[in-house]
Amino acid sequence: MKVKGVLFIFLIYLLSCSGNNKEFGEKIIKIDGQFVDKKIVQEEWKRFYLQNKYNAFVLRMPMEEKYYHLVKRVVERKLIEDILSNEVKVTDAEVSNYVDRYVKPSYYVHMAMEGEYLPENYLDVKVEEEKYLEAKIYLMKLKFFSDLAISKGINVSEDELEKEFVSQKSNILITGRMMILPASKASLIKNIKTKEDFIKICREFSIAPETKERNGFVGDIRSITYFKKVKKNLFEIKEGDVLTAIDGKNFVVFYVEKIVPFYKQNLELKQQLLLKKFINSSAFTNWINEIESKRKIEITHPYFEVYYAYSRGDYKRAGVLYEEIFRKYNNSIDYMFKSIDCFSKAGDWRSVIKVVDRHKSKFPDFKLDFIIVKAKAAYMLNDKGKFHKMLTEAKKIARGDNSKLEKINKLLKELSLSTDEP
Structure with missing residues (x-):
């Protein structure tokens, strides 16, 4: 694209x-x-x-x-x-x-x-x-x-x-003129001493019609494909130089007017x-x-x-803003969890619980995830009774599902608790 x-x-x-x-x-x-x-x-x-x-x-x-x-x-x-x-x-x-x-x-x-x-x-x-x-x-x-x-x-x-x-x-900008002469007119090149000499020969003998339109003026001669065939070092070129290159049976002739480093x-x-x-x-x-x-x-x-x-490091403010983005502009659950993560980093566990409670109904498939988030918040708030109640509820939901049980075990490890926690 x-x-x-x-x-x-x-x-x-x-x-x-x-x-x-x-x-x-x-x-x-x-x-x-x-x-x-x-x-x-x-x-x-x-x-x-x-x-x-x-x-x-x-x-x-x-x-x-x-x-x-x-x-x-x-x-x-x-x-x-x-x-x-x-x-x-x-x-x-x-x-x-x-x-x-x-x-x-x-x-x-x-x-x-x-x-x-x-x-x-x-x-x-x-x-x-x-x-x-x-x-x-x-x-x-x-x-x-x-x-x-x-x-x-x-x-x-x-x-x-x-x-x-x-x-x-x-x-380096090198401006000048160009013409193409047949081999039979190659002897004319030695007669070019000035810009006027070049223009006169170009008008009469150049076999490239496009170069005659402006008396051979082509602007930046370095951008002309034929210039690559000129056998002269860039830094040795001087104003007034006549440069030549061979193209098949023809001669390409350049006249250097201005050199602008x-x-x-x-x-x-x-x-x-x-x-x-x-x-x-x-x-x-x-x-x-x-x-x-x-x-x-x-x-x-x-x-x-x-x-x-x-x-x-203003995680509390970031948590507020992520929730605002979630509510007003982007209803992706990712932004809800970003808000939760920021409040967690700020240690504002009550706000973590409030975010979950305000928006959990929009995502019923994430019930277990929300319970785990709230359980962690309860533990960090030292509400052990609520923590154990939520942990029990989470284990009921996860029973027989190893991937769900792994989420619970991950939480327990984060809290440095035994995975056998009742």
């Missing part, structure tokens, strides 16, 4: 869980009394999905755990954006320069690979406004986190810098690596958790809050 189709189905399911008349992400998370814009929630959910669409472990997560990761992403993003907007200054000129140096060449290469129409000047590529905003935030992160990383004892070695440089030094230099690479190493470190986790502890975080939907509470 195509990614867009999967994402559409995924989001439709989520929207059905988010409330009757609300868009997904609307009025879900509050920070210091202010709701986070639903657009941010939706953006982070889409990113989370796209990053994990082939991750079997994530795909198997229960929905509330996926929501937990979404909440963490949204809160982290907002906290960081608040800090950056207050403490870091990036000018419009810096953003435009970054987009021109790195984003536009990258866009141009991608457009060439997709076969899209290319302007002759790569700087004329249209870049969405949101990309300028993303570039601004990225530059702010580079400035802020590289210094913070160093202050936390994180650094980058020369070997790491060199390895990173080598991995991205082929990020869009790899990063050492200072930028070091900042980039510091950012990456810090974001993936325990130092970052400790830092962001400390920031979060100083802000008031509220989550208004049980599906979004429950695992957030659970992960913080």
